[in-house]
Amino acid sequence: MTRLQVIDTERCVGCQLCMYACQRRFGKGGIGSAAIFVRSRGGMGRGFRVVVCRACSDPPCAAVCPVDALRIRKGGGVILQPNKCIGCGHCQEACTIGAIFWDDRANKPVICVHCGYCANFCPHGVIALVKEGSKDVIK
Ligand code: SF4
Ligand code: SF4
Numbered sequence: 001m002t003r004l005q006v007i008d009t010e011r012c013v014g015c016q017l018c019m020y021a022c023q024r025r026f027g028k029g030g031i032g033s034a035a036i037f038v039r040s041r042g043g044m045g046r047g048f049r050v051v052v053c054r055a056c057s058d059p060p061c062a063a064v065c066p067v068d069a070l071r072i073r074k075g076g077g078v079i080l081q082p083n084k085c086i087g088c089g090h091c092q093e094a095c096t097i098g099a100i101f102w103d104d105r106a107n108k109p110v111i112c113v114h115c116g117y118c119a120n121f122c123p124h125g126v127i128a129l130v131k132e133g134s135k136d137v138i139k
Pocket of ligand 2: 011012013014015016017018019050121122123124125126127
């Protein structure tokens with residue numbers, strides 16, 4: 001299995017192309033419901049922080065879901081089953097790195113599925129799809 005990995009945040013220029021790409025995956029424009037978030041560390045000189053699901057093998061978000069709407073993904077992370085989700089927000093509170101975002105319109109969490117689509121658009125190789133248990137970049 002593969003997973004998305006942040007390779008080197010020092011190379012990030014904050015262009016947010018990864019965020020636009022993620023949202024485009026769902027046929028939407030903008031960045032409001034992307035599953036990856038890039039924010040300043042506080043001033044251009046300090047660079048950027050890339051926040052995205054780290055594909056936990058024992059994800060705390062899934063453990064707190066009262067309706068089993070987060071299926072454990074092979075290779076780490078979770079897959080949201082939107083038809084089960086009741087929008088309680090417990091998963092977002094449980095994520096220790098703040099990598100669960102929120103779709104206000106749908107009232108459901110937005111969680112990276114580790115497809116690697118965003119990595120194709122990062123001009124500086126900050127993020128990449130890697131093989132589970134390896135640092136070998138796939139694309
Ligand atoms: S918001 Fe949905 S996926 Fe998250 S804990 Fe609640 S029911 Fe589960
Ligand atoms: S596309 Fe790459 S360089 Fe641009 S914000 Fe995302 S991670 Fe940073």
